[in-house]
Amino acid sequence: MEIKKDKKINKINNNQLFRRDIILTAALEIFAQRGYQKALVTEIARRAGVSEATIYKEFKDKEDLLHAIPEKIMPEATSQLALHMQGIKGALNKFRKFLWFYLYFFETNKDWATVVLLQIKPNPRFIKTTAYQLIRKFTRILIDILEEGKQEETIRKNLDNNLARHIIIGGIEHITTRWLLLGKPRSILSYADELFELFVRAFGSENAYKPDL
Amino acid sequence: MEIKKDKKINKINNNQLFRRDIILTAALEIFAQRGYQKALVTEIARRAGVSEATIYKEFKDKEDLLHAIPEKIMPEATSQLALHMQGIKGALNKFRKFLWFYLYFFETNKDWATVVLLQIKPNPRFIKTTAYQLIRKFTRILIDILEEGKQEETIRKNLDNNLARHIIIGGIEHITTRWLLLGKPRSILSYADELFELFVRAFGSENAYKPDL
Amino acid sequence: MEIKKDKKINKINNNQLFRRDIILTAALEIFAQRGYQKALVTEIARRAGVSEATIYKEFKDKEDLLHAIPEKIMPEATSQLALHMQGIKGALNKFRKFLWFYLYFFETNKDWATVVLLQIKPNPRFIKTTAYQLIRKFTRILIDILEEGKQEETIRKNLDNNLARHIIIGGIEHITTRWLLLGKPRSILSYADELFELFVRAFGSENAYKPDL
Amino acid sequence: MEIKKDKKINKINNNQLFRRDIILTAALEIFAQRGYQKALVTEIARRAGVSEATIYKEFKDKEDLLHAIPEKIMPEATSQLALHMQGIKGALNKFRKFLWFYLYFFETNKDWATVVLLQIKPNPRFIKTTAYQLIRKFTRILIDILEEGKQEETIRKNLDNNLARHIIIGGIEHITTRWLLLGKPRSILSYADELFELFVRAFGSENAYKPDL
DNA sequence: GATGAATGAGGCTTCATTCAT
DNA sequence: GATGAATGAAGCCTCATTCAT
Incomplete structure (x- = not known):
């Protein structure tokens, strides 16, 4: 019974x-x-x-439903990323993978990209939601990679992590937003390598910097 | 009469x-x-x-009113920028000023920043409006500066202008968006120099690149 | 279940x-x-x-509501008329009843008369509605009676049914419209017999025509 | 001066x-x-x-403007009819002309027909306007013709003038209304002779009545 | 526990009318 | 005397939310 x-x-x-x-x-x-x-x-x-x-x-209401979406997606994204990160050594290699994954996840989850970039993030209440915390947590992985790079001395020690995060996330999301709005067919994944090169130039230490990357 | x-x-x-x-x-x-x-x-x-x-x-209607706002602001921004650019020589100096101005204009026109970043740009109809053309025209100035730098050989010739624009505009707007949403008191203008340094590392030619910038 | x-x-x-x-x-x-x-x-x-x-x-909207009214009333009218027609033989007798019923239905459904004659029929969209079809179907009964009269040879064979319908329906509706607008107390039903006489003179064959009707 | x-x-x-x-x-x-x-x-x-x-x-207002239209048109119609009536003798001939003119005037003044039949007459305030008086005055001409016919003994003495007016005006206006709404190409003038025949059967005296009219 | 019919509340938009010039 | 820019006033319609079944 x-x-x-x-x-x-x-x-x-x-x-x-x-x-x-x-x-x-x-x-x-x-x-x-x-x-x-x-x-x-x-x-x-x-x-x-x-x-x-x-x-x-x-x-609770329609807005709650909107903000609950990341609570479903972000853990999936996080666990997928964790899997992709396995077996990768070196901060720069991890960073390259991170860029690739961020773009890959948007490209293969276009609805998610649309909703998070055009509807959730511009909503003033977003920063008060659990969703915001989950997304912060995800980008925290990026900070950890940058820190690891600093330890390795492949990333400049004087790099401002936050500023780096702003231009990395900002850049990727700007690319994705234009891709969504303009409906261009070009895969955003194709930006990954070029972005990596630019960012390594910007963030990399002397050791890491290779003009003919 | x-x-x-x-x-x-x-x-x-x-x-x-x-x-x-x-x-x-x-x-x-x-x-x-x-x-x-x-x-x-x-x-x-x-x-x-x-x-x-x-x-x-x-x-015509409420949405027309929204999209008419950039038609008023952008020409003002463009002419202000033109004034600020006067007497500045060298693509990198112009680029530094551009970054400063973009942040400055958002910081001193917070309502505009809020409306354009949180309400206009995420609107799917945005790209079909005149407002979109005006904003494109403004960022075209950035492209011109990068081209000038390539001529001067202070900017790498193999730099993808579009990609550079994505991370510059994306980065600045990401910073501004967080500033708006989080209501942080720190001036976003204070990011200008650090951003410049990062971008010069990313975009600059050997000639331009100075580790102790 | x-x-x-x-x-x-x-x-x-x-x-x-x-x-x-x-x-x-x-x-x-x-x-x-x-x-x-x-x-x-x-x-x-x-x-x-x-x-x-x-x-x-x-x-769907307010106009749809207007045009839905005949869809409720006309079937009621049609079935009431059918009942009244039972047990009546001879086209002229049926015709007399038809005139009586048309006036009777308006007289006892003044709101309906007002709405159909002053609001629905003058509306240019009326002829595209289902309501129009229902009303046509109703006046079809009149045509059938006239045809029956031609068979019986109480109605002239060379009568143009459509023209007859125009002056019968037009006449009745003109009477009813004036009654509605002028607010006269006289019952419009009292016109039935006189109308019948006039119409029989107009439509009747030699057989049917009786000067002292 | x-x-x-x-x-x-x-x-x-x-x-x-x-x-x-x-x-x-x-x-x-x-x-x-x-x-x-x-x-x-x-x-x-x-x-x-x-x-x-x-x-x-x-x-005074928009409705006043509507009701002022007949004040312009009806005197024109009346004087035109008077001209057409000149040189015509006999009530039945006048009646035939009246029918013809009524249809003719609608056919050649379609806008007027539209406005008077679909917009003015169904308006509840119509009967309180000067326009109503003018239109009554016009149909009074018809009554006078019928009276003349009674004098001549071509029209039945026991004919109810009002009832006759109802079916004459009602019939013509019903024909015209359908013509306006259905947009049929057939000239409504072509109804004149048939209508005359029907009405003479209905209203004519023994003297006037000719089966093979 | 699930339903979905019913609604309360309010926004966008229109247009006849007026009055300062 | 003529203007036409400005508006006051109001109506249709929508939709997130709830509650009786």
């Missing part, structure tokens, strides 16, 4: 987690297609195959 | 231009405070001291 | 049909009182005891 | 009369094209080549 009960509870919890994911997936698609304001909760509910009331069971 | 008529016409035109400016100024403030969606046309009208109907005489 | 479901569906359908009828009844009253343009959707909603949003669930 | 003044006053009055006519002509066109509600006063002013304020100098 007890076991049965537990099973039921687990099942329910699983269903609920599952349901939450389904809603978030639907929301991501609709927000990407229509934009946050023009997206209708009704439409998200329909796409998710649940009722509107169910959405309001899971999320 | 003719003179009288002309005067009248001039006055009317002046009033209309004046009125248009007043509305745009009010709209800039309200959009910056509330965001585009939450901004009320009523509130903009009240702030501008005109009726709502007058706004709709000047602008 | 299935039965329950069906019951629920039926109930919902019934409610929806019911609700639609209630709205249409309210709309008919308000349109008749105020005219289409001056009628407020708010007022119709209040009279119907529903919210405005509910009205827009049922009807 | 006095003479000069008088001339000036006359000129002004003439101008004003002229101006009033120009506005009414413009209004007729715009009302016919767009319908009363959708017609903009601005548009009428532009078409008339005057300012909106001038329109409000001449007419």
